[in-house]
Amino acid sequence: MKVAVEQDKCxxxxxxxxxxxxxxxxxxxxxxxxxxxxxxxxxxxxxxRTAAAVCPALAIHIKD
Known part of the structure; x- marks a missing residue:
């Protein structure tokens, strides 16, 4: 699993x-x-996965 975040969307x-x-x-x-x-x-x-799902800005991205 790779995780990325978009700080500018947070x-x-x-x-x-x-x-x-x-x-x-x-x-x-x-x-x-x-x-x-x-x-x-x-x-x-x-x-x-829960963190990505509850992010109101959809700023968390996951690649399996």
Whole structure:
């Protein structure tokens, strides 16, 4: 699984961090998403898919 984020689309809702805190974080200054790893382990796949699904800006992209 490869994960990518579009920081310019992010609205800083934080849903991704709530869903997959081992993969996503937020910048302190503005809350924009930060990708901690673009190749998360398989055991986090469901959490990452949930994060992408709950992103209100659709700023998270996954390639299997």
């Amino acid at each position: 609205v800083a809702a934080g849903n991704c961090v709530s869903a997959a805190m081992d993969v996503f974080d937020q910048r302190d200054e503005d809350g924009i998403v930060v990708l901690l790893t673009d190749n998360p382990p398989d055991e986090l796949a469901e959490e990452v």
